[in-house]
Amino acid sequence: MxxxxxxxxxxxxxxxxxxxxxxxxxxxxxxxxxxxxxxxxxxxxxxxxxxxxxxxxxxxxxxxxxxxxxxxxxxxxxxxxxxxxxxxxxxxxxxxxxxxxxxxxxxxxxxxxxxxxxxxxxxYELDFEKGETVKIMDGAFAGLEGKVTHLDQEHGKVKVEVDMFGRLTETELDYHNLQKA
The missing domain is CATH 3.30.70.940 (NusG, N-terminal domain)
Incomplete structure (x- = not known):
């Protein structure tokens, strides 16, 4: 043995x-x-x-x-x-x-x-590109459109710049809460 x-x-x-x-x-x-x-x-x-x-x-x-x-x-x-x-x-x-x-x-x-x-x-397969306009489907910004500023492929997150009260505001969202505008 x-x-x-x-x-x-x-x-x-x-x-x-x-x-x-x-x-x-x-x-x-x-x-x-x-x-x-x-x-x-x-x-x-x-x-x-x-x-x-x-x-x-x-x-x-x-x-x-x-x-x-x-x-x-x-x-x-x-x-x-x-x-x-x-x-x-x-x-x-x-x-x-x-x-x-x-x-x-x-x-x-x-x-x-x-x-x-x-x-x-x-x-996560993100089918968005930087600079692309997307529509937010869910959450506090639902119904608003914004431009994609950053994609986090690893975590499925997308940063979107939206116009709030005449001021551009960046928010991070889950990719499945977005759709192409």
């Missing part, structure tokens, strides 16, 4: 689009070849991406690193051979070829990748 203290994370290069099948193949080969004490888990780094377009929310999983799979394992000649010869695996990242063993990921790199898989960030 391998010393669990020696288990490290390694990056495998795969054919793009075959990441999940490589993960499944690797896990089944580890069981069938009696390597569960050396090959612990395989992970396809993915993030849940929420896209909001025209007021509709769509959520899907997107691969963080297309063409790559992470594997937690104890590096030995046997485990290296099993992983390297798994269908769909083209090689280890960090291996210099000629049978050399690859370099493992640093613990902080693994933590960053695995934590990133748990955070979903909405992606």
């Amino acid at each position: 391998a010393d669990p203290k020696q288990k490290m994370w390694y990056v495998l290069h795969t054919y793009s689009g075959y990441e999940n099948s490589v993960k499944d193949n690797l896990e089944s080969r580890a069981k069938s070849m009696g390597m569960e004490d050396y090959i612990f888990q395989a992970v396809v780094p993915e993030e849940e991406e929420t896209e909001i377009k025209n007021g509709k929310t769509k959520t899907e999983m997107k691969k963080t690193f297309p063409g790559y799979v992470l594997v937690e394992m104890v590096m030995s000649d046997e485990s290296w051979f099993v992983v390297r010869n798994t269908p769909g695996v083209t090689g280890f990242v960090g291996s210099h070829g000629a049978g050399s063993k690859p370099a493992p990921l640093l613990p902080e790199e693994v933590e960053h990748i695995l934590n990133g898989m748990q955070q979903a960030k909405p992606n």
